[in-house]
Amino acid sequence: MRTYRRALRASLTSVSEAEARRRLVPSKTTLLSLVKHATYVERIWFGETVTGTPRADLGLPPTVDDSFDLDPDDTIASVLARHEEAVAASESAARQLALDDELTGHPRIAAVTLRWVYLHMVRELAQHVGHAEILREQLIAQRDSGGR
DSSP states (O other): OHHHHHHHHHTTTTOOHHHHHOOOSSSSOOHHHHHHHHHHHHIIIIIIIITOOOHHHHTOOSSTGGGGOOOTTOOHHHHHHHHHHHHHHHHHHHTTOOTTOEEOOOTTSOOEEHHHHHHHHHHHHHHHHHHHHHHHHHHHHHHHTTTO
C-alpha cells in the first residue's frame, strides 16, 4: 500500500498547479483531485471503518463524488500535506489491530476485517495510480508539443 501511496503522490511532482488541476476527461478526475480523493478514501476506511468515527466528525464531504471537488485554495502542497496527515492517521488507527479483527465502523456495510480494508485500499490506490499515470502522460505530451 505504501508503494501505491507514494506513486500517487509522485504523480504531482514536476507538474504545475495548472497542470495538476487540468481536466482531461469528462469526470472531475485530475491529478490533484485524485490525491484529494485518496485522502477521503484513507479517512473513510481507516478513520470511519477502523475507528468508528462518523464522517461528519471527520469533516468529510457527503459523497464520494464530492471528494474529487477542488477548492480554490487547494494547492499541490496543501493537498499533499492533508494526504500525509490522513496516511499517518490511518497507520496509527491500524497499528494495534490484527489482520482478522472485525471492524464495524462503516455505516453502510457489514463488519469487515482489517485484512479486507488493506486489500480494498491496495485495489483502490492501484486503480488511481493507473489513472494518474495516464493523466500525467497526457499532460507531459501536451507540454512537450506546446499545448497542441
